[in-house]
Amino acid sequence: MGVPVYKRILDLFEAEGVNTLFGIPDPNFVHLFTEADARGWSVVAPHHELSAGFMAEAASRMTGAPGLCIGTLGPGVANIAGAMMCALVENSPVIFLGGQRARITERRVRRGRIQFVQQERLFAPAVKFSSSIEYADQTDEIIREAIRRSLSGTPGPCYVEYPSHVILEELDVPDPLPPHRYRLVNQGAGEREVARAATLIREATSPILLVGHGVHTSRTQQQVKELADLMNCPVIQTSGGTSFIPGLEDRTFPYLFSPAANQAVEESDLCVALGTELGEPMHYGRTQHWAANDAHRTWVYVEQDPAAIGVNRQFDVPLVGDLRGVVPQLVDALKDTPRTPSATLETLIRDDAEELGQLAESAPTGRTPVHPARFVVEATKAFPDDGIMVRDGGATVIFGWTYSQAKPRDVIWNQNFGHLGTGLPYAIGASVADGGRRPVMLLTSDSAFLFHIAELETAARLNLPLVCVVGVDHQWGLEVGVYKRTFAQPSPQPGVHWSKDVRMDKVAEGFGCHGEYVEKEDDIGPAIARAYASGKVGVVHVCIDPKANSEEMPKYDRFRTWYAEGTQ
Template identity: 55%
Template sequence: MSVHVYERVLQLLEAEGIKTLFGIPDPSFFNMFIRAEQRGWQVIAPHHEEAGAFMAEGLWRMTGTPGVVVGNQGPGVANLVPAAINAAKENAPVIFIGGQRAQIAAQRVRRGRIQYTHQYRYFEEAVKYVGVIQYPEQTDEIIREAFRQALSGTPGPVYIEIPMNAMQAELGELPPPAAPEQYRLVHQPANQQAIDAAAELIRRAQMPLLLIGQGAFTARAHDALAVLAHNLQSPVIHTYPVSSFLAGVEDRTFPCGFSPAGVEAIVNSDLVIAIGTEIGEPVHHGVAGHWAKGNTGRQWIHVESDPLSIGVNRHIDVPLVGDLRDIVPQLNAALKDTPRQRANAVDRWIEMHAEFKTAQRLAAPSGQDLIHPARLMVEATGAIPKDAVFVRDGGATSIYTWTYSQVSPKDSIWNQNFGHLGTGLPYAIGAQLAVGNDRRVVLISGDSAFLFHTSELETAVRKNLPVICIVASDYAWGVEVRGYRGMVGENSPETEAHWGKQVRLDKVAEGYGAHGEFVEREEDIAPAIARALASGKPAVIQIPIDPVANARDVPGHEEYSTWYNDFFY
């Protein structure tokens, strides 16, 4: 039987394991939405296309399968552009699909074309591939090329435009869509010679360490990485503070630069195995900061899918080019017969880090009229479920979690490369769709970041997604206040709201049909979280915090500020 283009697109997406569609219905996509629901898809209509794209990215982060979002011609597509830029910086293979007027509009010389612009040009700078289905017969090849580009080398977003005349066109009888391995590279192991060289370096090393970036976790390679960490018996260094943790090695996982134990582990290392990381500015490209101390002759193994990335930021002794999901099992197989003994220094660093975390927890100011943000983090993260998906948003709020978080989450989601505020609630919704009812998703956000997409609380209520949102409210652009005051003095009217005009986000949540809590005492934080979890509903727990401390006392600011320093070039 013949099929329409909109249904063929769904078939091609299903071949890639996709059955969730984000987007706001419009005539361009009415038939696609209806057929998707008939085929058993989850169809999620957000209140803003940008938020829908962040939801798609959140789903990808928890599944390893690209998320798909559509935008309707004109303003709908325009709303997707910031999210596409963000996805590019986050190396997220989000599939953006844009509707467009019939292709005849592209060549008209008459003025006044409603909602028509050259949309694809918006995306050309940001995404890895732009394809316009001008002719229905191109549908398969353009969709396949989009996936080929999105998932080859460094992952990234792509944009596909489908004009109305092509979307509604009827194709002839077609064969079933090809499986991914029939048209693109699915597995990419490293060559055996490189694996053997890496294994030999590891065997000879006295003090190896694993440097793990967020890419290792978005690849959903937790289990294989945990086996490697067990084989190495080494410290694990997070490229960003409070990333996802590997099961069984939580006690010897340290943030780069934000823990004395992590610094000592770096300084004393003689071999670094870098996986899922660009070796970027937060780790000083592996050549400066802490890496310029101690054993500066340490050797490096880098697992990287893009061969053009090898050796750019620093010299790599053994590059392992390929997909980490293939390469890490290769390393595990090569090392399985040569188990390592844990060095005494690692046990000392474990104890040192535990003492550091205890000292930080005890140092969090307590008993103040306004809750100190450090105390909020201690109380809140100590009360969330141990298996929760931990989502963060905001400037100062996210930075406070680096020092004071009491959880070691298997999955932690943060907009770490681009720093786009407002991703938290949409990420949380996408993550909750991924885990279903098996786990809870908990967001900790600043109020300014949370207000970007508060309307998506209604989406969570409508779809019965019980995300918990803990909102630290200083009624200001917290971390920006610090910079503003440092530049022009105490008066910063554009970054701070009037304290007497607080927005009651808990009441906003209740208006959407969610659970709301307003907490003004630190001892009430944990009980409020327990009630929110028990409600089984989306929830907002609003906690007013000390705005002066939120701007002035941001922990680790000295280390964080070095990320923007060009001192090592």
Template identity: 75%
Template structure:
């Protein structure tokens, strides 16, 4: 039977396993939203299109699939721009659909047109592919090309535009075909390369696994765990790959922040890198901690984009393909010849556990306002075992790298782009992606939290099991620290402070959420537990020491090596 264009769009997305859409429906998309809800989709309308884009990105990260977001023509697409840029830098395959006036509008030689701008040219630099469906019978080819571009090679966002005169036209088309009929799915590496990699692993005395962001966004933790168990080696996390793989928690060490990770890297004679671009936060795999033993180390890189091979450093054995397919290939090649555990592994595990215990013990306590290190310790100790962790903020995230006592299996944060304000939308999107059942904890600073604070209403409307722990110093804490380091103590700090009358717990209550106000560290965990028990999204406003937040950021010197000191 004939179908409308908007119905065909849903069919094409459903063939990819997509069942969630975010956005504020404009007149172009009300029919699509209405039908999506009828078909059982998750249809979420937040309060800002940028939030919608961040929510969609979170769904992509939590499902390993493309995600969909809609923006109304003109101002809605302008609001989506930051989410597009983040998805591009974070390598997230989000399909952004945009409304537009009927195409004849572009050809009018007139001024003063309402809610109109030529959108595609403005957005093209922020996406992998931009297209407009000018005729109804282009729908299949352009939607499929968008999905092909979003999911092939290095993943990323695409933009597809619908002029108003197209979306309700009729099509007479067959049922939507599965993905394997129009794009490469489950690409494997060549058997010769896999055999070489397996031989190199067997020959290595001190191998390491370097695990990045892509392992978790591909939802490939189980496959990587099977490989890690055969290799019996330490797992080194990149700063973007901070989710812990279940069963490997004790031997997973954060690069640069754990002495065990540094020792494992320096002494390694083989590095198998999975799901990472080998970028600045790991010093391109050739500087800093890698330099000392560079001549004796073999590199194996699992990478979907062949153009990425050898860009940041030479790679001895590239395994080009989808890591979800390649990692099982390598596991199978190693089956029957498991390695003995690396000789130092037990000691690294013991020392890393002692490091975390020492950090928990040494974080200043008994202070009011709370020291930000103690906030992280107490909040992460109260983190639910099956929870999703979301991070946001500058100083707050830096304290979190060092002092976190939790080893969550799902962590979301905007690591590559560093865009503040993504935390609350990420938390909403992650919860929607997981069926609104798993507890979510957002740990954020007050500056970041206020970017999209209106999405507390969205969380309340959806009944999400979300607790936001907010470190409140009434300032841009990281920037205050920059002022102090640049101009000295006591200098004027312009544009980085605001009213101490703002009570975020009361703001939360106004949105229908549970609110808690905390000034002492011993009250943090009980407040978090009460928030979860309330049955509503919760906000725990924790007053933190502004001086400590701006001057005592831990591991800051390590953080600066990512982009300073000759690394450019």
């Protein structure tokens, strides 16, 4: 008996460890959705396909496997287009499946066709690979190529379309191949280059380990912990790599926003860079805090995409390969000769802890509405042990960089693309991928939260352990700040303010969630605790000071250097 195409597609993804599907079913997909549910997959139907794309991206970040998102022909696929672009810029391996009408419809020269547009050529520029399953026996090669491309080199999204007449056709095929039979898996670097890198590490006086976004999306935290222990040096986070590896929390410092990080960078004579493009937020590893000692600093760069080597800056030892393969090679090369601790490591750890404590004390207090710095301090103090942190918003994220008191092992936010509104879908996708085991906190603003607020129903339906802590100032805080800095005299500030009658807690209750309304800083932590204890998805509406949120963003001048450096 043959295997229908829709079952074979699921078989191929199961061979990669994928068992989660996001999307809204339609006639093209009902068989696939029904089969996935019967197999015990997590099948999540949100209220908007764009949310589905963001959920799939978050799932890929939490598992290291490709995310899987489905869009119905025409409008559904159009809705996920923004998520495709986001996944491309965020380097996220998400496979988007798109339905389409039978090719006989597409090839006719007619007008007024229902729910139809030629999709593939529209999306091809936004993905790493785009194809269509025109014939049933192409299923294996096209799905495998999409997975191969999404995970190879710089990870990213792929689009696979199939016309409606193909999905029910049957195939006579063997069992799916395991991943290592058709693509590179855990590729290691050359032995000569690894040996040279190990020599540079042993000989360095003040090395640093630069940890980027890719460390967390490849789920190599434990291997990187072993390497960091052998290097005995400061760990510097990129703005995309803001998760804290368990056991390294005390000596992990966020670049640019932490004095300890900036000092460690300036003093370093070796940088071992893992999972980062060294882009604008890192000043390409050349300007700002990197500049002073640039002539005397050597670089070891682990990069999966050989075409990326040397683009943003030159390197001494490039290690081309997958972090899952290369980091264990470095560990093996160094395990018999661990470094003694860097001379300034204990001082940096002490100074960073003092800085964090001082920020918690100095955040303005006693204000109603709550100052946004105090909002971040109190909310992150209430962050649950072993929780998953999701960030969203403009000014809220900027305050969070400086004032956060939590050090989560999983932090998810849209750093490269800056796409607001991803927070709630990210939180849902991450929790689904986690199996709902760990508590999730979404720290966001009202402007970002309103993008996909309908997904509160999705979270409630799935009974996820999620609390959304929303700083509410009834405005686009970051954009109001831009108006104020742009014009010498007060301007009308069109388009950035809205009704002060919006109550996020009441909206939440309408979706069957637990709502809390907070006006005073001392009530933030207890409200968050009650929300988790309720057993429901929670929304905590915190009134924050709109003037402070638009005018007092910490280290905003440093944040703006991300853009300024790129114009030089």
